[in-house]
Amino acid sequence: MDRTLVVKIGTSSLTRSVTGQLALSTIAALVETLAHLRASGDRVVLVSSGAVGVGCARLGLVERPRRIARKQAIAAVGQGRLMRVYDDLFANLQQPIAQVLLTRRDLMQRNSYVNAYNAFQEIFELGAIPIVNENDTVATDELKFGDNDTLSALVASLLEADWLILLTDVDRLYSSDPRLDPGARPIRTVSPEELDDLQVNASGSGSGWGTGGMATKLAAARLASSAGVRTAIAHGRRPEAIEQILAGEPHGTQFEPRPRSEPARKRWIAYGLVTSGTLTLDWGAVQALRDRGKSLLAAGITAVTGEFLAGDAVALCTPDGKEFARGLSDFDNSEVEQIRGRQSTAIPLLLGYAAPDTVVHRDNLVLLGDRRTAPAQQGPVSQLPD
Numbered sequence: 599m600d601r602t603l604v605v606k607i608g609t610s611s612l613t614r615s616v617t618g619q620l621a622l623s624t625i626a627a628l629v630e631t632l633a634h635l636r637a638s639g640d641r642v643v644l645v646s647s648g649a650v651g652v653g654c655a656r657l658g659l660v661e662r663p664r665r666i667a668r669k670q671a672i673a674a675v676g677q678g679r680l681m682r683v684y685d686d687l688f689a690n691l692q693q694p695i696a697q698v699l700l701t702r703r704d705l706m707q708r709n710s711y712v713n714a715y716n717a718f719q720e721i722f723e724l725g726a727i728p729i730v731n732e733n734d735t736v737a738t739d740e741l742k743f744g745d746n747d748t749l750s751a752l753v754a755s756l757l758e759a760d761w762l763i764l765l766t767d768v769d770r771l772y773s774s775d776p777r778l779d780p781g782a783r784p785i786r787t788v789s790p791e792e793l794d795d796l797q798v799n800a801s802g803s804g805s806g807w808g809t810g811g812m813a814t815k816l817a818a819a820r821l822a823s824s825a826g827v828r829t830a831i832a833h834g835r836r837p838e839a840i841e842q843i844l845a846g847e848p849h850g851t852q853f854e855p856r857p858r859s860e861p862a863r864k865r866w867i868a869y870g871l872v873t874s875g876t877l878t879l880d881w882g883a884v885q886a887l888r889d890r891g892k893s894l895l896a897a898g899i900t901a902v903t904g905e906f907l908a909g910d911a912v913a914l915c916t917p918d919g920k921e922f923a924r925g926l927s928d929f930d931n932s933e934v935e936q937i938r939g940r941q942s943t944a945i946p947l948l949l950g951y952a953a954p955d956t957v958v959h960r961d962n963l964v965l966l967g968d969r970r971t972a973p974a975q976q977g978p979v980s981q982l983p984d
């Protein structure tokens with residue numbers, strides 16, 4: 599087959615909860631499954647957590663560290679060990695692997711984002727399986743993914759993957775944490791429309807070694823679905839189930855994707871970037887952007903928060919504070935503050951220099967998938983962007 603598959607496995611599946619030691623049989627089954635898929639022609643990416651967990655086990659530590667510098671040092675111990683285990687197992691099946699360590703910054707800068715894409719393509723051409731993790735030892739706190747669920751969804755979007763499979767220590771998503779609530783109902787399939795309104799209590803933080811619990815997996819499923827990637831959450835103790843999921847069998851929780859409508863650059867704006875500020879719009883501007891594909895003009899902006907420079911990513915919000923779009927601002931925050939609510943023709947006078955007509959040009963603007971931002975009642979309409 600000629601599919602692109604991103605499989606993410608969490609610490610809770612890779613290690614035994616009591617001892618923190620590696621769950622070797624699980625890892626071996628995963629390796630066998632992925633090597634088989636690769637041999638049958640699929641492009642396979644493994645996003646593997648576990649650097650911190652494995653580092654702790656190696657060093658005899660019984661608790662996940664809290665201090666960031668300590669975590670970075672432990673991840674440096676664990677990552678090498680983890681890769682050695684993978685390489686030993688994959689080598690038995692003559693399957694080469696490649697280590698790819700990414701930081702949020704790598705996916706935020708356009709050139710490194712494109713670079714990462716090209717590197718993955720070359721690794722595929724070499725017949726290797728890239729094994730991805732966050733580069734924990736150098737990632738700075740404010741620019742961390744923090745959990746590999748988000749990282750795996752971004753990698754799936756970058757590669758326009760067919761599937762994102764999140765392996766964890768429960769068999770699927772439930773209406774609430776099944777460890778805490780015996781009445782938790784299993785959720786088997788979720789359409790894009792249902793995903794928008796899915797009411798799930800995902801706040802339980804899981805096994806102690808995992809980081810994000812279900813909340814980050816749900817966020818990853820939303821991100822991947824918006825990027826046109828089919829997503830599944832399934833039990834990591836039976837990685838063979840991956841092949842059954844790919845064959846269309848009803849395992850775990852499966853999320854249908856939205857049609858992939860945005861070009862790659864727009865997906866980068868939507869998901870690769872971290873926003874530095876927020877522009878609140880009036881309903882007229884919201885409609886113009888959302889329904890008529892217009893650029894954002896200063897006239898439709900009612901409030902500005904955050905500090906950003908021209909070229910930085912900003913969140914665009916409805917009057918009731920829901921983010922519905924993202925874009926690259928043509929102005930810094932103090933300039934937007936000066937020109938907001940004003941006609942485009944007044945901008946050069948207000949700022950004292952020639953400036954673009956638009957605050958966010960439509961080429962640099964992307965609507966987020968969720969349609970719940972539609973106004974219940976329409977407010978006053980501002981000057982509509984060209």
Ligand SMILES: Nc1ncnc2c1ncn2[C@@H]1O[C@H](COP(=O)(O)OP(=O)(O)O)[C@@H](O)[C@H]1O
Pocket residue numbers: 607608609610611765766767768770771772773774775776777798799800801802803804805806807808809810811812813
């Ligand atoms: N609604 C829910 N459905 C299923 N599991 C949930 C839910 N809410 C919280 N959880 C918890 O999330 C845990 C998985 O998250 P986590 O430990 O971070 O896994 P991983 O290491 O695979 O990323 C499960 O063990 C479960 O207890």
Ligand SMILES: N[C@@H](CCC(=O)OP(=O)(O)O)C(=O)O
Pocket residue numbers: 607608609610646647648649650651673731732734744745746747807808809810811
């Ligand atoms: N980069 C970290 C990943 C942390 C993480 O996301 O863990 P998990 O919730 O188990 O997927 C590590 O390798 O320990």
